[in-house]
Amino acid sequence: MSTDGLVAMPLSDVEFDVHGGKPGIGLTNLPVLRADPRLAIQEDSISCLVCGCVFRQLTNTHLRSHGTTASEYKLHFGYNRGRPLMCRALARLYAERARRAGLAARIRRRPILVEPELRRRGGARAISLEESLTRRDARRRDIARRAAAKAALA
């Protein structure tokens, strides 16, 4: 989907609430998505890993219906803390909008500079399931690339 299509869409179509989800993948696929939560986020949809419904984005309202919050949800299912809970097309749209608005330049508070505890830990943090899966995939690609290069030389 092009982001232009999203811009033209009324807000109510973009921001699905708890009733806006479609019973998409079915509960049988939930274990697969929970094992690799990256798979729940597609170009035009995000599957809720609690109920399996499909949305454009997981709203606070929907997460509240499961008695959870966005940060708890990300922690529980192993997403990176900064992972936007929305389909890729919508995330790109918002990122582009933020870039155009110069949002980064307006961030004045830098926690690593003002919180001694953060600096002491040297940025150390827990590695999420999502990050470990992504690192594993990168290692495998690297190994495959080296094997291919070696085979080409032989």
Ligand SMILES: [Zn+2]
């Ligand atoms: Zn749900």
